[in-house]
Amino acid sequence: MRDGAERMEQMDALRALHAARRADDVVITSMGAARDWMVLGAGPLDLPLVPSSMGTAPTIGLGLALAQPARRVIVVNGDGAMLMNLGSLVTITAAAPANLILILADNGVYEVTDAQPTPGSPGARADGTSVDFEAIARACGFRSVFHFRDAERWATDVVRVLDATGPTFVLLDVGSVPGSTGPRSPGPAAARAVELRRQLSAAAKLPGPTHP
């Protein structure tokens, strides 16, 4: 997240993803992304991670990707949550599931708690630089790494990006929306978990495509 640089609206970015995802993909979203994803409409295999433990979305995605190798698992994470569990990038590339796509919606702030700057963004760093998540992802060994600054390019490329051989890391520079609130739970977590496991277990028994 570079201060003053061009940023796409998170809602536009998610709208492009929403249009490009397949019905058999699992999409896990956290914090502001979960809020916006539920506005766009979460599918039956999606996991808006509310309530959550901050930082766990990528590794929940890793577990799902390992258990369900024949489907794509897409995680949309915030930069605050990513920084809280940076080692998960190494955990993911150690296991290296080809079907995992980690999208980082980098707005530079903890948006849902009133937009305080994260330690990775220029506003909170002594030298005013920003942490380079793209370089971090490459250094950790993601097989495919992408960085998008504007919504049109992202919308044009999203299908190709989702089809790349994973583990895939996608950095999206997004703006934050002042005054926005946190996500609300769409229903009792335990019942949603039971239902998701039931759906995925049932679907796993069907012959399906195997992703690279």
Place this chain on the structure above:
Amino acid sequence: MFTGDEMAALCTAMGVTHVVSVADSTIGPWHPAIERTDGLRLVRVCREGEAWAVAAGLYLGGATPLVMIQCTGLFESGDALRNILHDWKLPIFSVIGYRSYLNQTTLPGDTCLVFTEPVLDAWRIEYRLITAPAQRDEILAHYMACRDASKPGAALIAEGKA
């Protein structure tokens, strides 16, 4: 207390598909046997808080994960464990190494002995303390009981040196 082959056989008897783990000097030597056992996959995580999340994803995806960590890792797992075991109510079973329980020669006065069991109680994880090899079947019985009741549980395995 147990060899790697014994732990791998136990995992197989439990129906475990993935062991999610960080090593210590007791658990680490089990890893090679787990890795070479058909039907078992070892998933190495960087910190134990991640182990619960990986296990959660595996469980939601239809697999049968086991978290295998030292009690120090239990201490650092708090928020992830709270969310996964209690908010989402996922019945994840764990094997937790109880550091210094059998001897304190490497770490005299190890505070793991003070905090491990109260922390397990605080997190409402029903555990069985395993201090002798003869209790191996107790682990399996506790696992089966937890699985049938769809609730989390742990085997707390006494360790020697840190």
